[in-house]
Amino acid sequence: MNDIILRTTNLGKHYKNRWAAQDINLEVHRGDVFGFLGPNGAGKSTSIRMILSLIKPTTGSVQLFGHDLAAEREKALMNVAGIVEKPDFYLYLSAFRNMQIAGSLTLGRTPDKKKVMETLQVVGLAERALDKVKTFSHGMKQRLGIAQALLCDPQLIMLDEPTNGLDPQGMKEVRELILRLSTERGITVFLSSHLLNEVEQVATRMAIINKGKMIVQGSVADLLKANANKVLVHAEPVKKAVSTLTAMKNVSGVTVTEEGIIARIEPKFAPAAVKGLVEAKCKVFSVQPRHSLEEYFLEKTGASEP
Ligand SMILES: Nc1ncnc2c1ncn2[C@@H]1O[C@H](COP(=O)(O)OP(=O)(O)OP(=O)(O)O)[C@@H](O)[C@H]1O
Ligand SMILES: [Mg+2]
Structure with missing residues (x-):
């Protein structure tokens, strides 16, 4: 069968x-x-x-x-x-x-x-x-x-x-x-x-x-997997942080949302990304994994709660 x-x-x-x-x-x-x-x-x-x-x-x-x-x-x-x-x-x-x-x-x-x-x-x-x-x-x-x-x-x-x-x-x-x-x-x-x-x-x-x-x-x-590796970055000044992240080789999809900066970074490149931000004189307050399937679900359904 x-x-x-x-x-x-x-x-x-x-x-x-x-x-x-x-x-x-x-x-x-x-x-x-x-x-x-x-x-x-x-x-x-x-x-x-x-x-x-x-x-x-x-x-x-x-x-x-x-x-x-x-x-x-x-x-x-x-x-x-x-x-x-x-x-x-x-x-x-x-x-x-x-x-x-x-x-x-x-x-x-x-x-x-x-x-x-x-x-x-x-x-x-x-x-x-x-x-x-x-x-x-x-x-x-x-x-x-x-x-x-x-x-x-x-x-x-x-x-x-x-x-x-x-x-x-x-x-x-x-x-x-x-x-x-x-x-x-x-x-x-x-x-x-x-x-x-x-x-x-x-x-x-x-x-x-x-x-x-x-x-x-x-x-x-x-x-x-298809929605993996996104992180939420809180860093200031935001403009500087975005341009710094955007210029990095192993970072993609940098966007600014109400919650902060969202970028696609493989976990193994996260330390290098943070180092780059600090070297660019950005203050890094937090870098946290983003539950990306949730984001995808919310984006596709417009639901107010996950
Ligand atoms: N008997 C009915 N007559 C007219 N519209 C209906 C009827 N049953 C459901 N609908 C409409 O169909 C849509 C889907 O309803 P349904 O109950 O299948 O949703 P659901 O995903 O189960 O929602 P919930 O999470 O609230 O249970 C809704 O817009 C609902 O108003
Ligand atoms: Mg139902």
């Missing part, structure tokens, strides 16, 4: 007067933790809904495990589970009971006790199995949602902003869970987020989407 287990081709959704998503061409390989990154309103949930067949695309197609979603819906979705936005629970029932109900809906039969407990164990909720869900924190509910999705033993799990609204500890727990699903259970994970930092920490490949359109797709390592 093809290594690409999810492929979308020119996938698009048009609402009344706007395209919520347009020409989305995703390629998710088996084993990926795939990050789908974009600011609010970019079209992430819309794309995920189309992939999970919750809404009908206006254009294009979705292939899952080699099956066309429109032509072979059941086969295409057989090994796929997903959560779009917040999972729903019966708050006055226990986590265990919620799992049984969710299981009977997706599997068509009540999952046995062992399976439910094993799955709760995976998400770190086994000890809380008999507690009512209304006593759960937001992060615990999020993990319970993932446990429900795991009941059908999916090969691909689609999570729409799984860490949204969680505190740093809750985010870390979900991140660790995602990595465990990938490494220990071999599940391909597709997750959306509006936080680059979040995606970067777990994803092997990613796509960036903005205003309904895809901007870039590739391995996280390659994308980072």
